[in-house]
Structures are given as C-alpha cells and as structure tokens.
Amino acid sequence: MSFEIIKRDTNIDFVGMRKYAYVLSAVLLLAGFLSLLVKGGPQYGIDFAGGFNVQVKFSQSVELDKIRMALDSPALTGLVVQDFGDAGDHEILLRASFSEQTANQVREAVNTGLESAFPGVTHEIQRLEMVGPKVGADLREKALEAIFYAVLLIATYISGRFEQKWMVAGLMAAGLASVVYVLDFLNAPTSLSVIVATVAALVLCVVLRLKYALGAIVALIHDVMIPLGLFSLLNKDVDLTIIAALLTIVGYSLNDTIIIYDRIRENIRAKVSPSLDVVINKSVNQTMSRTLITAGTTFVAVFSLYVFGGGVIHDFALTMLVGVVAGTYSSVFVGAPILAFFKPRIDVDEHPAPATA
Amino acid sequence: MGSLRWRALLAAFVIFLALIHVLPSIPSVRNSSLGALLPSDEIGLGLDLKGGIHLTLGVDLDAALGNAVTSIGQDLRLEAREKKIPVLRPRLLDSRRLEFTLLKQEQRTELDALLAARFGSMEIISTDNGGNGQLRYVLGVTPEYVKYLQDLTMDQALKTIRNRIDQFGVAEPDIRKQQGNRIIVQLPGLDDPKRAINIIGRTAHLEFKLVDDGADVQAAVAGTVPAESELAYLQDKRGASEVKTPIVLKSEVVLTGEYITDANVQFDSYGQAYVGMNFNARGARIFEEVTGANIKKRLAIVLDGTVHSAPVIQDRIGGGRASITGQFTTEEAHDLAVVLRAGSLPAPVNILEERSVGPSLGQESIDKGIMAASIGGLLVVVFMSIYYRRAGLIAAFEIILDICLILAGLAAFGATLTLPGIAGIILTLGMAVDANVLIYERIREELRRGESVAAAINNGFNRATQTIIDSNVTTIIAAVILYQFGTGPVRGFAVTLTLGILASMFTAIFVSRIFFDSWLARRQPGTQPSI
Numbered sequence: 001m002s003f004e005i006i007k008r009d010t011n012i013d014f015v016g017m018r019k020y021a022y023v024l025s026a027v028l029l030l031a032g033f034l035s036l037l038v039k040g041g042p043q044y045g046i047d048f049a050g051g052f053n054v055q056v057k058f059s060q061s062v063e064l065d066k067i068r069m070a071l072d073s074p075a076l077t078g079l080v081v082q083d084f085g086d087a088g089d090h091e092i093l094l095r096a097s098f099s100e101q102t103a104n105q106v107r108e109a110v111n112t113g114l115e116s117a118f119p120g121v122t123h124e125i126q127r128l129e130m131v132g133p134k135v136g137a138d139l140r141e142k143a144l145e146a147i148f149y150a151v152l153l154i155a156t157y158i159s160g161r162f163e164q165k166w167m168v169a170g171l172m173a174a175g176l177a178s179v180v181y182v183l184d185f186l187n188a189p190t191s192l193s194v195i196v197a198t199v200a201a202l203v204l205c206v207v208l209r210l211k212y213a214l215g216a217i218v219a220l221i222h223d224v225m226i227p228l229g230l231f232s233l234l235n236k237d238v239d240l241t242i243i244a245a246l247l248t249i250v251g252y253s254l255n256d257t258i259i260i261y262d263r264i265r266e267n268i269r270a271k272v273s274p275s276l277d278v279v280i281n282k283s284v285n286q287t288m289s290r291t292l293i294t295a296g297t298t299f300v301a302v303f304s305l306y307v308f309g310g311g312v313i314h315d316f317a318l319t320m321l322v323g324v325v326a327g328t329y330s331s332v333f334v335g336a337p338i339l340a341f342f343k344p345r346i347d348v349d350e351h352p353a354p355a356t357a
Numbered sequence: 358m359g360s361l362r363w364r365a366l367l368a369a370f371v372i373f374l375a376l377i378h379v380l381p382s383i384p385s386v387r388n389s390s391l392g393a394l395l396p397s398d399e400i401g402l403g404l405d406l407k408g409g410i411h412l413t414l415g416v417d418l419d420a421a422l423g424n425a426v427t428s429i430g431q432d433l434r435l436e437a438r439e440k441k442i443p444v445l446r447p448r449l450l451d452s453r454r455l456e457f458t459l460l461k462q463e464q465r466t467e468l469d470a471l472l473a474a475r476f477g478s479m480e481i482i483s484t485d486n487g488g489n490g491q492l493r494y495v496l497g498v499t500p501e502y503v504k505y506l507q508d509l510t511m512d513q514a515l516k517t518i519r520n521r522i523d524q525f526g527v528a529e530p531d532i533r534k535q536q537g538n539r540i541i542v543q544l545p546g547l548d549d550p551k552r553a554i555n556i557i558g559r560t561a562h563l564e565f566k567l568v569d570d571g572a573d574v575q576a577a578v579a580g581t582v583p584a585e586s587e588l589a590y591l592q593d594k595r596g597a598s599e600v601k602t603p604i605v606l607k608s609e610v611v612l613t614g615e616y617i618t619d620a621n622v623q624f625d626s627y628g629q630a631y632v633g634m635n636f637n638a639r640g641a642r643i644f645e646e647v648t649g650a651n652i653k654k655r656l657a658i659v660l661d662g663t664v665h666s667a668p669v670i671q672d673r674i675g676g677g678r679a680s681i682t683g684q685f686t687t688e689e690a691h692d693l694a695v696v697l698r699a700g701s702l703p704a705p706v707n708i709l710e711e712r713s714v715g716p717s718l719g720q721e722s723i724d725k726g727i728m729a730a731s732i733g734g735l736l737v738v739v740f741m742s743i744y745y746r747r748a749g750l751i752a753a754f755e756i757i758l759d760i761c762l763i764l765a766g767l768a769a770f771g772a773t774l775t776l777p778g779i780a781g782i783i784l785t786l787g788m789a790v791d792a793n794v795l796i797y798e799r800i801r802e803e804l805r806r807g808e809s810v811a812a813a814i815n816n817g818f819n820r821a822t823q824t825i826i827d828s829n830v831t832t833i834i835a836a837v838i839l840y841q842f843g844t845g846p847v848r849g850f851a852v853t854l855t856l857g858i859l860a861s862m863f864t865a866i867f868v869s870r871i872f873f874d875s876w877l878a879r880r881q882p883g884t885q886p887s888i
Contacts, residue, residue, distance in 0.1 A: 104554060124717065126715045127714045128712070130711040131709075134415070135710040146838050146843070150838045153838070154834055157830060157831065241846070248836075250831075251831050255791070255828040258831060259795065259824055293794045293798075294787075297786075297787045301736075301783050305729045305733060308729035309725050309728075312405070312776055313779075
C-alpha cells in the first residue's frame, strides 16, 4: 500500500469550476491592481528608486521612535526606520532618500546621531547600501527588460513546443519585438512598453490562435501580479531580489502549467474524449498528486528559508511563498481551463504526432 | 546488464568528480594531508556573505574631454604664435568645442594649414567674421578622437584605481571596466569602508599655483576676479572645525602632480604629520626655476581645487623635494601619500552605487542560510521517505547528491556563492524532487493500470523524462535571463538555480534509473517495488 494524497479515481470538474476561479482571481488581481493604482505603482526599493539602506545592530533593544528623533539630520532625508530580522537580534533598517549626500556622510550621521542619543548602547552598521539615481534607473530598465524577454522567450518556446507552430511562434516573437522597437523609437517609458508588449502578446496569441501560449501568458501575468499586488498592499519594497523571485515564480509556475499541458497533449493524442473539457479535467486530475507534492516540498523548503533565513532574504522568501501558492493555483484553475477558450471540441488533425516523438 | 554497469560507473565517476571539487571548500579537509592532493578550487563567497565593499564608479568623461580640449587650445595658441599667427583667447564652449579668434583674416590659409598639420584631432565647425578683419573659429573634437580619449581616460582611471588599492593593501580586489563610463570595484573583507572610499574616489589632482598677492580678495569674493587669476579657498583646521579662507591665485599652473616619483608620511619637530614628495628630474628643474624666479612670493599647493597651504618661497629650492602640510592626522597623511604615489585620476570619479556589508552580517547570513537549508532539506527528505518509501530514500539520497553537484559546479566554474544563491539551493531542495515525483507518480499510474513491474518502471521513466525536460526549460530560460540582466547577488541565484535544475535532472533521470534497474535485475519474481 502506498500513501496517496489524491485517490486514484478522483475526478474534480476543474473546468466547470473555472467561473468561480476566474472570479476569485479577478478579485485578487483587482485588489492588488487598485492598491498599485492608488499608490502610483509599486513601492520601489533603493535598487530602483535610488537612496540609502542602512542596517544597524544594537547591543540591546532600542525604541524606534527614539531612533527617529536621534537621526533627524540633513544627511538622512525622508528617513524611514523599521525593525529588521528576528526580534532577539536588535536590528533595524534605515532608509533615506538620495539628495546628493555621500555614503560616508550618511554613515557619519548615523554613527554620531546614535552615539549621542544612546550613550550606553553600542551599535554596528552591518550593511550600508547607496544606489544613485542613475544606477537605480538602469536597474529598473534592466529588470523590466528581463521580465519582457522572459515572457517573449517562454511564449515562443511554449507555442513551438506544444503546437509545433515554431513558425507562428517566431512570427509572434518578431511581432512583439517590433512593437517594442517602435515604442523604444518613440522613447516610451519602459514600464509602458512592458504593459503594451504584454497586451500585444495576448492579442497576438488570440489572433494567431496560440492557445497554449495564451494560457501560459495569462497564468504568468496572474502569478507576477498577485505577489506584486500583495507587496503593494503590505507597503513592502520591490527590489532586485524581488524581481529575481518573480522571475523564478514565472519559471516555477510554467513548470507546473507545462506538466499539465504535456498531459493534455498526451490525452488528446490518445483520443481520450472528443470534448476538450473532459480531456482537460482528466489531465489535471491525473497530475494532481504530483502538483500537490511538488508544491508542498517547494513550499516547505521556501518556508524554512522564510523562517530561518534571516532578514536580508525575508522578502525574497515571502515572494516565493506567495508565488508558489499562486503558481500552483493558476496552473490548475487558470492555465488549464483557458485552453477551452477557443473552442470546446478537438479537431481530429489538430495535433499530429510530432516526428520526433 | 553491461549497460547498467557502465551507467553505474559513469554515475560513480561524476560523484567522485563532484566530491573532489567540493571537499577543498571544507576548511578541515583543505588543511589536512588529503587537501594537498585535491584541486585547489574553493567556492568563492560573494561580498554579501564574506563582507566587503562593492562600488560602482562613474568616470566623468566629459570633464576629461574638456581638460584635453582646453590644453589643445593652449597648445594651438603657442604654436600659432611661434608661426607668427596671432590667435586670441581659445575658450571652451562645451567639453567638445573650442572657440578662438584669428586676429588677421589674411592669415587664414596659414592657420588652416597649421590646424590640418598639427591638430588632426579637431575639425573646423564654423568660421565667421568677427569684425576688424578678425575671424572667429569654432573647432570641434573629431568623433575618433573622442572615442580614443574616452578609452584612454577609462584605462588610466582603471590603472590608477588599481594602483591605489594595491598600495592600500586589500586582498583579492576585483576591479573591472563596465560598459560606458563605469568601473566596478569589489573589495572583500574590508572593515573600514569610509577610508577605502576616500582613497579610491579622490581625484588627487595636485597643482602648484602662485598666489596673486596684488589682487583684492574682498572684491574677488564679491565676484570681480582679475584676468588670468582665480578665486580659491585655503582650508585650515583649527581644532575640530575647518576654516576656509578665500585666496586669489594666478590661473597658470606652474607644476602638477604628474612629476611625483614618491610620496610618504613625515613628521615635523612637533610630531605633526605631513606628506613629503619627490619630483623626477624634469619636475625638479621646473620647481627650481619657479621657486628661483618667485622668491618672497607665495606658492599655493592645490589639491582637488582646495588650497592646502600657501607658504612664502624663502629661497630657490633644488633637489626636487616639496611637502604638503596642513594638520593632517597620521592616517590622513598616509592616505594622501598613497593617492599621490598612485597618481591622480584623469577625471573626477563619482560613486554611483555603494554596497558595504560587515563581516559579522556575512557570517550571520551564512549561518542562517545553512540553518534554513538543513531544516528545509530534512523536512523534504523525511516527507519523501515516508511517502515513497524505498524510492523516497533514493530521492532523499539524490537531494543530497544535488547539493554536492551544485557546490562542485560552483567551485569548478569559479562562480561565487551569494545569499540569494543559498536561497537558490534551498529552492532547488524543494523543486529537485519534482523530477523524482513525476517519475514515481508515473510508475504508480502504470502499475495501477496493470502493467508489469518492468514495463511500469520503463514507461514511467520514458514518459516522465520528456515532461521533465519540457518543464525545466522554462525555469532555465528564466535563470539565464536573470543571469544576463542581474547584478552580483542575483547572478549567484541564477547560477545555483540553473546548476540545481541540471543536477536534479541528472540524478532523477539517470541515477534513479540505475537504482531501479539494478533492483529489477535482482528482484524475486512477483515482488512489487517499494514506491
């Protein structure tokens, strides 16, 4: 007898539930989107906005309000003081905006301010980061480019791999690239370019009838937007490591989606049923125990990172945790059912066996 | 079963290779007698784990270009004068354009010939009538020369910074040119970032200028500076506070720091530190001439635009020695001597990005990372062993093997391990079992369908392999893109993630199969696999 999370004859009607799933996703996305809209975009950390991060460790616990008063200095404009890391560590994180001051001036201001306000307490600057506005703008540009290329390459790969439509996939890539080229030519801000490119990708998928790519891209937008929205709601900074986490989620979530797609493709070839809905449901159910186990082990590993990994990696781990849940959910409830978007029945010749298989 | 033996040998060989690359990173092994036999590559730690400073410097290329064009203007005026072609006021319009006036219009062809013969780096943008038979020229730097000069400036800046860091004494600095005008400097294990930054960032442009004692200082402060003179400030320390006194200097630079051969800290009779400099033969001759011709006048020593002292020249100074005084602490004098010895930067350098991590935080991050990895790994291993029993133990063994392979890959490719890199390894712990899970679930499915044990295992592996490859490609695409666009720590993450995926594919598909096949070969007919 083996342990089984999912009984072998489980048959949940995922496609039938898709309306509820869409509503749930829409609510989550909307909440995040509204928060982003109200707050004027994500709250960028210093990597993207420029500024200073100073991590200070005290020999004993110190009140944040007193620190705020102690550090009222022209070198520390727009000061934000918050607890950092585990409670027993007595660590704080300071954030200041950039206004032509040097890192040494900031270091000086923090040291003298804290020394005079807390005579009996020793402190140590454990980390000091300064990102100038130029580097910040560059990094922002790079991060957006990274996300764009990830979407482009993955969409191309999926269309090519799943529908043997390498030509069409290439056409879509070229179409997207030229959209971006034109935007670049018109000097559009990169954030706008990415939004337009994403919409263009969706439209191209619909027009070119690339349904697997469409499902993957929708799931992907879903999985990136949910952690971003959550970060906006929690007023957390979006930094380089968060972008790294988001891209990893993209990889992870597509991993999930593709495994289900693989099974759908296999079941279509095996002519399990003429109804795409039935095929999708069967495939999702067949892969369900794998989906849950992998999500579980990944979640456990990342949760351990979240709890024990320390303050520096905390937000990264949080993004991954949210992403693993969102990614798993979207593969099952969004990515798979969306395949039925075009037409519910399967054409006989739609999926010729590839020569290599 | 020949193929099974070969596969087992290959797997053993890979594990052996991994071990000899991983072991040197463990200090107790490295220092033992075994350590001497192993390759010497250790896993490099990123600055976020080791502690240290990361700097992104921006070289002000426009300033360098402006300086070059200014001195071209001076040369032009001198050479033209030698050829009896009077030329007035070469003036910088912006860093790339020079304006001057030719006094006699009829000398135009002569001047144009001189420009073509001697000043190929400039081209005539426009000439127009300045009245009174004068001709106004605007010259621009040719794009080739701009490129040449920018490359030269970057190379010089890089060399100077490298010199300074070497003289300052940092182990294993990493200094490299980036695209555009940027230079990246990584200084591992440095505990005084403030001092290092002062040394690296200082232009250290040393000039000697005569003081214009005839000028009215008050008027100069108010804005009327005499022609060929300039306003500067004499910096002086009175106790803790700094005092700046206005002073008017002649604009002409009589001597610069480029003739310095050596600089070091010295102490006067009161124990006050100052910096003594030696000039080379040419510098010594100029210094002797200047001091001889200006006895009883004051000579200002200007460092990066600030006057450090302006002593009265008592006598002609031979021997090529000079000193900079000014209430330095010993440390400040030492650092100033370092930058003077290493040479000045060809252009001002701005710090665009600075990230410093103290060694204690680095160690803390390592400890916490290992803690998180151990607990996460343990939980996954326990779960797999319970859920898939013997097959789960194989997966557990492979997780440990994956970590070995990732670390070996890092050591072998000389990649650095960063904190996000550790996160990548932990993530791999969770994701690595995916390949095993896919295979095992497939085998279970095939068994349920009533396939024979051998056929179920065979089909399970074959069908799952395609899916595993398909699905991992997307994560690898994401990782490659992260590597392309990311900076240090994020790159570390991309590397461990990629290595982790490759390792888990190798172990789950190739190594697991060896276990299953050898079990199949030995099994009593009728026994079911423990999965």
